[in-house]
Amino acid sequence: MFIELTDHLRCPADHPEHYLVLLPDRIVERSVLAGRLGCPVCGRTYAVAEGIAELDGPPPGPPLGGALDPAAMHVLLGLGGPGGYAALVGSAAESWRGLAETLAGVALVAVNPPVGVTDAAPLLSVVRAPLVPLKTRTLRGVVLGAEVSTDPHWVREAARATLPGLRVVGQGRAPAVAELELLASADGHWVAARR
Numbered sequence: 001m002f003i004e005l006t007d008h009l010r011c012p013a014d015h016p017e018h019y020l021v022l023l024p025d026r027i028v029e030r031s032v033l034a035g036r037l038g039c040p041v042c043g044r045t046y047a048v049a050e051g052i053a054e055l056d057g058p059p060p061g062p063p064l065g066g067a068l069d070p071a072a073m074h075v076l077l078g079l080g081g082p083g084g085y086a087a088l089v090g091s092a093a094e095s096w097r098g099l100a101e102t103l104a105g106v107a108l109v110a111v112n113p114p115v116g117v118t119d120a121a122p123l124l125s126v127v128r129a130p131l132v133p134l135k136t137r138t139l140r141g142v143v144l145g146a147e148v149s150t151d152p153h154w155v156r157e158a159a160r161a162t163l164p165g166l167r168v169v170g171q172g173r174a175p176a177v178a179e180l181e182l183l184a185s186a187d188g189h190w191v192a193a194r195r
């Protein structure tokens with residue numbers, strides 16, 4: 001996990017949004033390989049193990065395939081210029097490396113990626129959580145995997161964590177979520193802007 005990402009993480013527990021405090025055990029260059037993340041509000045602590053932040057998320061499932069092509073992700077996210085973070089939820093993370101090459105300078109966060117997607121900080125940090133464990137209005141964009149694109153929980157979480165005016169991309173039926181304005185929908189994909 002990219003150490004600078006720690007500043008943007010939130011506790012996944014069901015209480016008002018609050019940051020986490022890192023207690024590192026092992027840092028190599030700017031990557032946290034082992035340690036704990038503690039919440040000052042609820043007192044829970046979460047492990048960072050093998051570079052992955054384990055924030056009460058589901059265990060990794062098998063690769064699903066079907067992730068958007070990295071070039072398509074790049075176009076749909078519409079990001080110009082380096083800086084900040086973009087998240088790939090579920091199977092969308094299977095295409096992370098190609099996206100990292102075209103989005104130079106934007107750090108990626110994989111949320112609940114399938115088996116085989118591992119920590120590659122600072123380019124890619126991996127987190128496992130029941131939500132998008134980033135503070136509200138933090139991300140420069142989110143791509144949802146097909147299996148989470150039509151789940152209102154994950155669509156709302158993607159919208160919450162995205163900066164106003166920036167984009168959430170998904171597959172399948174376009175969402176009806178108040179926080180998102182649909183920009184386009186074609187070929188089984190949709191792109192929406194955070195209001």
Ligand SMILES: [Zn+2]
Nearest residue numbers: 011013039042
């Ligand atoms: Zn907490």
